[in-house]
Amino acid sequence: xxxxxxxxxxxxxxxLDQALKIWIKTHLCIDEAIEIFPWFQLxxxxxxxxxxxxxxxxxxxxxxxxxxxxxxRMVMIVLLGYYIxxxxxxxxxxxxxxxxxxxxxxxxxxxxxxxxxxxxxxFTQSTPLSVATFGEGYGSFLMGKVVDMFYFPLFQWxxxxxxxxxxxxxxxxxxxxxxxLADSYICVAAAYLLLFQWRSFED
Numbered sequence: 001x002x003x004x005x006x007x008x009x010x011x012x013x014x015x016l017d018q019a020l021k022i023w024i025k026t027h028l029c030i031d032e033a034i035e036i037f038p039w040f041q042l043x044x045x046x047x048x049x050x051x052x053x054x055x056x057x058x059x060x061x062x063x064x065x066x067x068x069x070x071x072x073r074m075v076m077i078v079l080l081g082y083y084i085x086x087x088x089x090x091x092x093x094x095x096x097x098x099x100x101x102x103x104x105x106x107x108x109x110x111x112x113x114x115x116x117x118x119x120x121x122x123f124t125q126s127t128p129l130s131v132a133t134f135g136e137g138y139g140s141f142l143m144g145k146v147v148d149m150f151y152f153p154l155f156q157w158x159x160x161x162x163x164x165x166x167x168x169x170x171x172x173x174x175x176x177x178x179x180x181l182a183d184s185y186i187c188v189a190a191a192y193l194l195l196f197q198w199r200s201f202e203d
Contacts, residue, residue: 001099003088009100013107017181018114021147025119030128039154045178046126046145070116070142077109097192098200104189111182112146119144148178 024044028034033043048066084102087094120139126132139145153173160168169176 001088001094001096003085006084006088006099006103009103010107010110013104013181013185014111014114017107017111017185020149020181021111021115024149025123025126025132025147026134027131029131030126032128033151039152041151041153042149043151043178044126045148047148048145066116067142070113073109073113073116077106077113080106080109094200095197098197101189101193101197104185108182108185108189111185112180115146116142116144119147146180148180148183150180150184151178 024042028042028044030044030046033041035041048069080102084099084106087098087102118141120143121137121141122134123132123137123144124130124135125138152175153169153171155174156172157168157174158172160172160174167176168174
């Protein structure tokens with residue numbers, strides 16, 4: 001698969017991710033929801049950068065965890081970009097599915113990184129009572145919050161085993177995590193590569 005095609009796929013995926021996040025952020029207050037189906041909502045939450053709405057603890061009054069995660073994500077994006085380039089130059093041609101999967105992971109990581117890099121600079125603060133607008137930023141470079149919106153309260157699960165508590169929310173609804181398109185790209189692509197393309201990496 002040509003690098004040009006990989007770049008186009010990454011660009012399309014990132015634009016879709018960012019377009020949805022910006023629409024959500026500029027139209028909904030924090031924790032406001034649009035019910036699509038009883039088991040699927042667009043519910044606006046923000047987090048400090050971890051996947052599926054998980055929070056990162058502050059340390060010493062400064063969000064070092066957020067900063068380190070942003071820097072780590074930047075390093076991984078550079079390494080993954082180089083790896084895609086390396087595979088494209090190998091004599092043994094890799095299946096197109098490998099490049100599609102890696103492009104999805106790259107786009108997912110880049111999509112969430114863009115939130116961290118710029119959202120704190122270009123958006124006002126989102127609150128439970130006010131919708132964010134473009135304007136004076138609420139944070140600094142690398143310290144923006146990641147926008148999540150996909151929520152699937154499929155059913156209530158009482159007496160949840162402790163080791164599965166991360167799968168439910170405070171109302172014991174399964175699936176409790178709230179995530180975004182970028183998270184979806186990464187999870188779907190990782191599962192696809194592990195299940196169907198693992199033989200391509202044997203060398």
